[in-house]
Amino acid sequence: MATLLHELSGQTWFIAFMAIALFGGVLSAVHHAEVIAHKTGEPFGTLVLAICITIIEVSLIISMMLSGHEGSEFIARDAVFATVMIVxxxxxxxCIFIGGLKHYEMSFRNEGTNSALAVLTALATFILVMPIVTVSSPGPDFTKSQLAFAGIASFALYLAFLFFQTISHRDYYLPKAEDQKADINFHAQKPSNLRTGISVVLLIISLIIVVGFAELLSPAIEAGVKAAGAPKTIVG
Structure with a gap:
């Protein structure tokens, strides 16, 4: 089976099929995650979506890093930078542009926005800036102890943010009362328990499909970037 997949992976049609299947799996996972998110309500719904997207992205990153190709050790860093920049x-x-065209005026919570940006800034600094200014190892790299500290500190910071978002200051991440009255989607009927259960099962299946096809497609992505003469950082 592995030999067959290896032979087929070199064919353009098979690569295209895997790319389409991967894209479909991602869309399916996001759809079912939204159903679950609507059932659980905010801010837990946002957390469900974030976890699913993280699983998809991490699976892609790990599959490329495990390939062992030259420069694969930098994919995680490049992916984090690309994610921050794109988001x-x-x-x-x-979102602001389209929302302005449709609603003319939008509202948001300063409290929730400021706390989220503060955490994002701290995490980005840990990962993207600190390796450059450290002098314990040559090059923009952490030592093992520094890497462990950065990992633990980042995880602790994110846990604190989750506690802040879901328990201690949950209201900061919910629409204001006047916005809830005007938003028809806020009062939309929640999915039934049966539909939610089906979405949970299909979400797990979709994530498995995404992880599997990501592992098969990662060599083709790296080969395509190399053939195009693009810098390796574009893989991230």
Whole structure:
């Protein structure tokens, strides 16, 4: 089976099929995660979506890093930088632009936004800036002890943010009362327990499909970037 997959992976049609299947798996996972998120309500719904997206992205990163190709050790760093750049500039900017066209005026909670940006800034600094200024090892690298500290500190910071978001200051991440009255989606009927259960099962299946196809497709992605003469950082 492994030999067959290896032979087929070199064919363009098979790579295209895997890419389409991977894209479909991602869309399916996001859809079923949204159903579960609507059932659980905010802010837990946002947490469900975040976990699913994280699983998808981490599976792609790990599959490429395990390939052992030259430069694969930098994929995680490049992916974090790309995510911060795309989300902060592309996704948020696009949401503001489209939201302005449709609603003319939008509202948001300063408290929740400020806390989320503070955590994101701290995490990005740990991962992207600190390795450059440390002098314990040559090059922009952490030593093992520094890497352990950065990992533990980042995880602790994220846990503190989750506690802040879901328990201690949950209201900061919920729509204001006047916005809830005006938002028809806020009062939309929640899915039944049966539909939610089906979505949970299909979500797990979708994530398994995404992880599997990501592992099969990662060599083709790296080969395509190399053939195009693009820098290896574009893989991240």
């Amino acid at each position: 902060m500039n592309g996704v948020i900017g696009l």
